[in-house]
Amino acid sequence: MAKLTIPAQELMYSGHAACPGCGASLSMRLLLKGLGPRTVLSLPACCWTVIGTPYPTTALGVAALDNPIEATGASISGIRAALDAMGQKDVNVVGFAGDGGTADIGLQALSGMLERRTNAIYVMYDNEAYMNTGVQRSGATPEGAWTTTTPTGHGAMGKPEPKKDVMGIVLAHHPVYAATLNPSFPEDFDKKVEKAREIVGSRFFHILAPCPPGWRFSSEQTIAMGRLATDTGVFPLYEVDHGVYRITRKTGELKPVAEYFKAQGRFNHLKAPDIEEIQLRVRADWQKLLALERGG
Amino acid sequence: MPKMVLSGNSAQAYAAKLARVQVASAYPITPQTSIVEKLADFVATGELKAEFVKVESEHSALQVVVSAAGMGARTYTASSSQGLLLMHELLHWAAGLRAPIVMGVVNRAVAPPWNIGADHTDTMSQRDTGWIQFYAESNQEVLDTVLIAFRLAEHPEIRLPVMVTEDAFYLSHTYEPVDVPDQSVVDKFLPPREPHAVLVPGVPSRLGSFTGPDRYVDFRYELSHAMDRVLKVLREVEDDYRRATGRHHGGPIATYRTEDADAILLTMGTATTTARGVVDDLRTAGHKVGLAKLRVFRPFPEDAVRRLAQSVDRIGVVDRSYCYGPRGAAASEVCASLYGGSSHPLVTSFLAGVGGRDVTPGEIRRMYEALLNGAGAETRWQDIAEEEVGADG
Numbered sequence: 306m307a308k309l310t311i312p313a314q315e316l317m318y319s320g321h322a323a324c325p326g327c328g329a330s331l332s333m334r335l336l337l338k339g340l341g342p343r344t345v346l347s348l349p350a351c352c353w354t355v356i357g358t359p360y361p362t363t364a365l366g367v368a369a370l371d372n373p374i375e376a377t378g379a380s381i382s383g384i385r386a387a388l389d390a391m392g393q394k395d396v397n398v399v400g401f402a403g404d405g406g407t408a409d410i411g412l413q414a415l416s417g418m419l420e421r422r423t424n425a426i427y428v429m430y431d432n433e434a435y436m437n438t439g440v441q442r443s444g445a446t447p448e449g450a451w452t453t454t455t456p457t458g459h460g461a462m463g464k465p466e467p468k469k470d471v472m473g474i475v476l477a478h479h480p481v482y483a484a485t486l487n488p489s490f491p492e493d494f495d496k497k498v499e500k501a502r503e504i505v506g507s508r509f510f511h512i513l514a515p516c517p518p519g520w521r522f523s524s525e526q527t528i529a530m531g532r533l534a535t536d537t538g539v540f541p542l543y544e545v546d547h548g549v550y551r552i553t554r555k556t557g558e559l560k561p562v563a564e565y566f567k568a569q570g571r572f573n574h575l576k577a578p579d580i581e582e583i584q585l586r587v588r589a590d591w592q593k594l595l596a597l598e599r600g601g
Numbered sequence: 602m603p604k605m606v607l608s609g610n611s612a613q614a615y616a617a618k619l620a621r622v623q624v625a626s627a628y629p630i631t632p633q634t635s636i637v638e639k640l641a642d643f644v645a646t647g648e649l650k651a652e653f654v655k656v657e658s659e660h661s662a663l664q665v666v667v668s669a670a671g672m673g674a675r676t677y678t679a680s681s682s683q684g685l686l687l688m689h690e691l692l693h694w695a696a697g698l699r700a701p702i703v704m705g706v707v708n709r710a711v712a713p714p715w716n717i718g719a720d721h722t723d724t725m726s727q728r729d730t731g732w733i734q735f736y737a738e739s740n741q742e743v744l745d746t747v748l749i750a751f752r753l754a755e756h757p758e759i760r761l762p763v764m765v766t767e768d769a770f771y772l773s774h775t776y777e778p779v780d781v782p783d784q785s786v787v788d789k790f791l792p793p794r795e796p797h798a799v800l801v802p803g804v805p806s807r808l809g810s811f812t813g814p815d816r817y818v819d820f821r822y823e824l825s826h827a828m829d830r831v832l833k834v835l836r837e838v839e840d841d842y843r844r845a846t847g848r849h850h851g852g853p854i855a856t857y858r859t860e861d862a863d864a865i866l867l868t869m870g871t872a873t874t875t876a877r878g879v880v881d882d883l884r885t886a887g888h889k890v891g892l893a894k895l896r897v898f899r900p901f902p903e904d905a906v907r908r909l910a911q912s913v914d915r916i917g918v919v920d921r922s923y924c925y926g927p928r929g930a931a932a933s934e935v936c937a938s939l940y941g942g943s944s945h946p947l948v949t950s951f952l953a954g955v956g957g958r959d960v961t962p963g964e965i966r967r968m969y970e971a972l973l974n975g976a977g978a979e980t981r982w983q984d985i986a987e988e989e990v991g992a993d994g
Contacts, residue, residue, distance in 0.1 A: 360812045368801060368805065369800075369806070369807045372694070373691070376661065379661030379665050380665075382665050383654065383669040384671075387674035388672060388802070390624050390669070421655065
């Protein structure tokens with residue numbers, strides 16, 4: 306029997322309001338397992354505003370503060386400053402923001418927090434669109450994806466622009482630790498959380514959070530979808546620890562991206578040549594990542 | 602009690618230090634910058650043991666102190682004009698979370714056109730955000746009011762954020778002798794914050810989560826009651842402050858020679874000092890005029906206005922702002938307060954000193970003359986050269 310490495314403690318409870326198969330709720334569950342109860346969360350407007358359940362209930366076993374959508378970076382700086390001023394050293398401070406609240410409207414506050422070297426973990430859980438408001442495109446929506454504001458048909462091919470490179474933006478601030486996480490690989494996920502927990506300084510997680518209603522796949526397929534994202538190279542798993550790259554999942558040959566794209570309704574309209582173009586780019590990005598890992 | 606020569610901005614910073622602020626955060630904007638610089642010095646030299654978070658915007662500055670206050674810390678920030686406007690969203694958050702933040706605001710004109718002169722439009726635009734608003738006349742009043750503001754903000758019956766404003770340059774960059782109370786006096790007047798409804802690490806809880814129509818209104822209703830209690834609690838706090846320091850600035854409306862007056866001007870901020878001199882001159886010349894200084898704009902002191910109205914037929918309200926209405930912001934409040942009261946003096950709305958234009962003794966004198974000569978319930982822009990305005994359309 307395999308050794309159980311993921312903490313048994315549960316700090317996210319049943320009764321939450323997530324959709325079936327929600328990657329964001331799985332991500333929260335795994336994150337809190339790794340961080341433990343002495344964690345203070347800052348939650349901007351995002352799916353988790355609702356998932357966490359309304360006043361006076363909460364689905365979270367930790368203290369959580371709500372903040373407006375664009376201010377998560379500042380909020381965690383404020384929480385940490387208060388804890389420092391009051392002499393409380395053993396607390397994890399975590400901002401848990403969506404991709405819109407991070408890559409778009411929250412980018413300034415994130416940059417400020419990273420530049421200030423705030424001792425906190427900023428999490429972008431990335432479901433690749435404004436899902437809480439009903440699937441509008443964000444800067445993190447991938448090229449070609451259908452959303453309600455990047456429709457298809459009549460020659461329209463979904464979002465025309467490529468996905469914003471948030472990890473690249475974050476790494477340009479030289480945080481002590483940044484990593485990509487995927488709840489479909491819980492052991493890797495937990496290892497990164499527990500590692501980051503012990504580091505002092507600004508830390509960043511980019512979590513891929515598959516979204517059945519937004520990506521148009523059946524809710525029992527969430528884990529499979531996350532696995533495909535990584536094993537096709539669309540969402541590689543890696544960490545940058547004090548500037549040193551390490552890819553944390555390698556499976557030899559990448560699977561064809563077509564397997565990932567054909568499994569989701571949001572990419573239904575893409576034709577073989579479109580997917581081939583994406584395939585070339587994913588391969589090139591993977592090679593770049595390998596080179597970064599080699600120190601190149 | 603040492604007397605120091607301080608600018609209004611230094612008075613803000615000294616008061617924040619005396620209040621033993623635990624977390625401060627700010628973004629620089631003219632003419633607020635010397636508050637930030639002084640605070641940075643206090644923290645760097647260890648005179649103030651606080652976390653000073655330097656941020657990339659005013660929006661983030663207010664979020665930092667909102668979140669820090671949500672953890673139980675005593676917090677302070679300062680801003681002005683455009684910066685305050687950028688904070689607007691967070692102003693609502695601060696009040697909604699019942700965060701007892703104190704903010705120094707240097708009243709400055711709002712663009713366009715760019716202008717850094719004294720003007721109350723910035724704070725008047727924030728009157729509906731749930732913040733208590735004080736307007737100060739002198740640097741002494743700035744320092745005293747910031748200390749009073751912390752006691753008021755953290756009072757268990759209130760728990761609301763407070764703005765303490767000062768006129769750009771007339772106070773912010775003008776030096777006056779200021780009595781700075783000893784730390785021991787302030788410590789006794791203002792003990793450490795007793796946190797209420799804050800987050801505690803390790804305790805599952807949530808601050809600021811969403812509610813449906815079934816609960817939302819309850820929060821607003823409670824907030825309105827807290828606001829209703831402010832003037833009563835302020836009376837107690839200011840009495841305490843007088844016991845501690847010997848100083849009292851006259852409650853929400855401080856009157857000067859209003860007894861038997863035929864006409865009263867109601868002013869805010871530094872225009873008051875000028876008007877006081879004019880009142881003396883006019884009284885000497887035999888004119889029965891008086892002055893009322895409006896110190897608290899939110900909550901608006903309706904009862905005090907009604908009391909003032911009982912003894913006078915004409916009130917002129919001097920607004921150092923323009924708020925796109927039929928009359929000045931304070932004049933509108935005065936009119937609304939009088940409606941339903943037993944006494945109905947005519948209220949003339951004077952708009953003066955907008956964008957840093959000096960409110961001169963001559964201008965004040967002309968306002969009194971207009972009142973005494975029977976100005977109606979109208980709005981008058983003071984000190985405008987019509988022919989020049991016409992040239993620009």
